[in-house]
Amino acid sequence: MATNFGFSISKPRVIDMDANNLRKSDDILASMPQLQSCIGCGACTASCTAGNLTSFNFRKVHTLVRRGEYTGVYEELNKCMLCGKCRLLCPRGINTRAAVMTIKRTLGDF
């Protein structure tokens, strides 16, 4: 019987690259190599309709995927309304809207 002492232990926030499995990330990048050219400028996030109203941040979410941090990503990407404004802005020419769909498709069965 667990006793409630009124405190909890936080889970470590560290991204542990030794424990993370990059296979799904590699699959995503293999089907969409252009995603690797991201320079983290944040233009996608700045223009994001969803990001304006929620905490959705595509730059951050896809970077987490590339580090093998998949938990909660699919749900997070559901916030995207696929309006495609980000794609108009990306200085590296990444089809960011397609990237959202590619990541969702790959992680959907996760």
Place this chain on the structure above:
Amino acid sequence: MKGRVVIVGGGVAGMQTALSLKALGIESLILEQSRQLGGKLTGWHLLFPTFTPAQDVVAPLIRAVRQSGIQTRFGCKVVSVDSRRVILDSGERIDAAAVVLCSGSTLFNAKIKEEYGYGIYDNVFTSADIEQMMNNGKVAMADGRTPERIAILHCVGSRDEKVCQRHCSKVCCITAVKQAIELKKLFPDADVFNFYMDMRMFGPGYEELYRRAQIEHNIHFVRGRISEASPLMDSRVQIKAEDTLTGRPLRMSVDMLVLMVGMRANDDNAFISSSSGAELAENGFFKPRNSFMDNVLSTKEGIFLVGTISSPKTVGQTLNEASAAAIRIAEYLRYGN
């Protein structure tokens, strides 16, 4: 015009300056501290962004210097300079019509950043070590094994107040991209991670190479400075950084950690400056008289600057400065400054 132009340093800066002066009919004498011409480029394998062998630059220059009969003296340590003479540590005084400082810069000693364990852990290397290994034809972990995961850390001894090096060394970003591609070509199955602060791709073809590194060579770029490295039981290295683009701390073990060491001002600059009156900038490099019109002139009349003596720069920029300096020296000898 009395005497010859004295060139301090026989690297690419000094050799090209001597050759450009020769083309203008001006005699010069190269004073080199070591026993050979070529300077730092001698130990380098390939040059960014074209992967040109460093020898393709150094060897023709050395040949040209020899063929044109430019006088060269080796084992000469300069202890004092003014615009009319150079004094060696042997006490010998050499008269000069003008003096060109081509003595370059010093590679940052990575051992000073003790938190990265260079010289302590077996599998921590510097960018210069990697070039040396490439030249020797074998890149491997300390025990000879093939690395499966490599981390390359930018800005070691650059942009760092903790080691008194506030300046950006300029060429390390593109060198890191170049070495990452070379390592990936050698070890196609390995994962290569570059930890950067900013990617400063300032030159022609650099940004394109960075993009190729990302898309064609699948090299990972993580924005964040590694805070420390620690040894693992199997002599690999564990590193910690913040992945600043996700705002989370990151931890991973790697087979090789490569430190991109920066360029710092030579220790000698201080006494060459005090003896000659040519001023130093805050970072210890020699200060050009004017950053637009007089880049190759020191603040002292008759003393000229070529190459990384005045700031970190590329081989191409150094060679251009040598030609520019030769013209300014010719004007100085004819008309005074």
